[in-house]
Amino acid sequence: MYRPTRRVLREKGGRGAEASGGIAAGRTQAGGEGETKEQTTAGRFALGFTAPAIGSRLLLPLITVRYRYSCPITDTWVMPAIGTGLVAVAAALNMWCVWRRGERSPANRLAAALLAAAVLFLALMMLGDRLGG
Numbered sequence: 001m002y003r004p005t006r007r008v009l010r011e012k013g014g015r016g017a018e019a020s021g022g023i024a025a026g027r028t029q030a031g032g033e034g035e036t037k038e039q040t041t042a043g044r045f046a047l048g049f050t051a052p053a054i055g056s057r058l059l060l061p062l063i064t065v066r067y068r069y070s071c072p073i074t075d076t077w078v079m080p081a082i083g084t085g086l087v088a089v090a091a092a093l094n095m096w097c098v099w100r101r102g103e104r105s106p107a108n109r110l111a112a113a114l115l116a117a118a119v120l121f122l123a124l125m126m127l128g129d130r131l132g133g
Helices: 006-012 016-020 041-066 078-099 106-132
Strands: 027-029 036-038
16 A cells, blocks of 8 residues: 655645644654654563563562572572663663664653663662672
8 A cells, every 4th residue: 555755745735743744642753843753662662671670679679578588599699680680681772772773762761861870870789789798
């Protein structure tokens, strides 16, 4: 099926939000006049991975408290390393989407910036805990 480009629609007087360059539902502003870009599947996946990664930083300490005596490994460096690793993967996915894939979603940009700072903080906190004994 033939789908005219935005340029063709603008020249012909086109239809709806596509012709006027407005932001349709599910789209984000990409920068230029009337230029829009839909959020990519990779961007949605990165955001979907961000929520469990951040949730793990809340859930893992609860698991540690609950199973500290029955499973002693949870009271070691393993649980903070798992949490920091998950947040690091989420940060890397969001940064990859923003810088390599050209994702323009404000949610991905915000997640990339905040998670990069969180990974730095969590890694230094874990390192300080290990060096402190």
